Amino acid sequence: MNGPAPILAQTGMSFAAFKRQVRIPINDMPAYSERMLSDKELMDIFVFVRSLPGRRPVKDFPILNN
Numbered sequence: 296m297n298g299p300a301p302i303l304a305q306t307g308m309s310f311a312a313f314k315r316q317v318r319i320p321i322n323d324m325p326a327y328s329e330r331m332l333s334d335k336e337l338m339d340i341f342v343f344v345r346s347l348p349g350r351r352p353v354k355d356f357p358i359l360n361n
């Protein structure tokens with residue numbers, strides 16, 4: 296890969312844009328056809344990643360604060 300994959304937690308992307316990237320990806324990401332991943336499964340993933348809390352501050356990780 297040319298670089299890190301972007302953070303998807305709390306993505307502001309529309310489902311249409313999210314789906315476009317998965318079906319016809321730009322750059323390095325592998326494509327997922329509807330045969331491999333249905334629109335329903337993709338919607339489930341979209342709802343899941345949007346529900347994730349996202350980045351947390353370093354102070355919230357005890358192991359990084361010793």
Ligand code: HEM
Nearest residue numbers: 296298299300301313316317320321322323324325327340
């Ligand atoms: C079902 C699984 C996946 C979903 C739902 C997904 C979703 C996405 C989305 C929505 C973006 C665009 C984000 C943005 O522009 O802010 C993206 C970009 C990207 N994803 Fe994925 N992705 C998946 C699997 C993968 C896998 C398996 C890889 C690597 C092996 C990968 C690597 C990347 C990379 C590197 C980008 C940045 C664009 C590029 O350079 O291709 N993704 N992904």
